[in-house]
Amino acid sequence: MKKFLAAVLAAVLCMSVLAGCGSKAEDALPTEGVSEENAGASEGAAPAENATEDNGDSKEAAPAEDAGATEAAAVSEALADGVLNVGTNAEFPPFEYVNDNGEPDGFDIALIKAIGEKMGVEVQVDNMEFASLVSSIGTKIDVSIAGMTVTEERLNTVDFSNSYYEAVQFVIVPEGSSIASAEDLKGKTIGVQLGTTGDFIADEIEDASVSQYNKAVDAVNDLVNGRLDCVIIDKNPALVFQSKFDGKVTAIDGAQFDFEVENYAIAIPKGDAALAEQINNALQELIDDGTFDALVAEYIEGGNE
Numbered sequence: 142m143k144k145f146l147a148a149v150l151a152a153v154l155c156m157s158v159l160a161g162c163g164s165k166a167e168d169a170l171p172t173e174g175v176s177e178e179n180a181g182a183s184e185g186a187a188p189a190e191n192a193t194e195d196n197g198d199s200k201e202a203a204p205a206e207d208a209g210a211t212e213a214a215a216v217s218e219a220l221a222d223g224v225l226n227v228g229t230n231a232e233f234p235p236f237e238y239v240n241d242n243g244e245p246d247g248f249d250i251a252l253i254k255a256i257g258e259k260m261g262v263e264v265q266v267d268n269m270e271f272a273s274l275v276s277s278i279g280t281k282i283d284v285s286i287a288g289m290t291v292t293e294e295r296l297n298t299v300d301f302s303n304s305y306y307e308a309v310q311f312v313i314v315p316e317g318s319s320i321a322s323a324e325d326l327k328g329k330t331i332g333v334q335l336g337t338t339g340d341f342i343a344d345e346i347e348d349a350s351v352s353q354y355n356k357a358v359d360a361v362n363d364l365v366n367g368r369l370d371c372v373i374i375d376k377n378p379a380l381v382f383q384s385k386f387d388g389k390v391t392a393i394d395g396a397q398f399d400f401e402v403e404n405y406a407i408a409i410p411k412g413d414a415a416l417a418e419q420i421n422n423a424l425q426e427l428i429d430d431g432t433f434d435a436l437v438a439e440y441i442e443g444g445n446e
């Protein structure tokens with residue numbers, strides 16, 4: 142699974158990190174497997190009745206016949222305190238944002254809380270800079286959920302859960318811009334969120350001058366104020382910003398620029414197989430019992446932000 146994701150994502154890395162790769166179009170790998178898997182994921186019907194609630198009390202010895210949910214025999218040290226410390230960057234609507242009460246909220250936050258509930262642990266969310274997330278895993282935080290794309294480079298430092306969402310980079314342009322193809326991006330002033338896959342892609346664009354922001358919304362503000370030619374950011378935040386800055390900007394599908402499909406997953410400490418298994422089991426239960434789809438409807442399709 143991981144290998145497969147890595148293979149699919151190699152294309153993204155290839156164009157953003159490695160020297161000497163071919164053009165983006167040539168690097169494109171088939172993504173059907175991933176799509177099918179995601180489709181399967183959101184179609185899941187069979188409710189997992191014998192779910193995990195009991196995981197919390199009897200961490201050491203999960204009853205053997207309580208299938209599925211309690212398959213994970215070992216318990217991660219990260220959960221020894223009964224708390225799953227989660228890092229996010231709440232600047233990425235609809236996946237994460239700060240709500241009216243000043244709390245991190247959004248699809249990812251609801252998902253990780255539901256996962257924590259299945260695992261029988263308390264979930265604490267820490268809002269930090271996106272670029273610090275990966276290096277903080279295993280020290281400051283246990284895991285990260287942040288609309289984070291599985292990339293080969295990140296896989297050198299962390300492991301990832303099974304993927305839970307498929308995305309692609311979009312290009313946000315001012316209304317009336319002539320930018321419409323990969324060719325048009327050459328030599329442009331491009332805004333990105335620091336340390337993201339949009340940043341890596343922009344970095345590879347010929348003669349582009351790249352402005353990195355900690356908050357995506359600041360990039361979009363600079364776009365609206367005429368300081369940038371475009372912003373490269375993931376699909377769903379791009380669509381949120383398009384409606385927030387209605388009439389001022391347009392979000393263009395990255396497929397038009399030959400950008401590759403990306404997969405979001407939860408980043409976990411490298412080698413913590415017990416935690417990976419518990420998270421994957423909980424995620425699968427949420428897919429099977431319909432919770433996952435309900436969260437998609439509430440936060441992503443419902444435009445709740």
Ligand code: GLN
Pocket residue numbers: 230233271287288289290291334336337338339375403
């Ligand atoms: N999916 C992008 C990445 O992983 C952006 C994530 C984000 O900005 N939260 O780099």
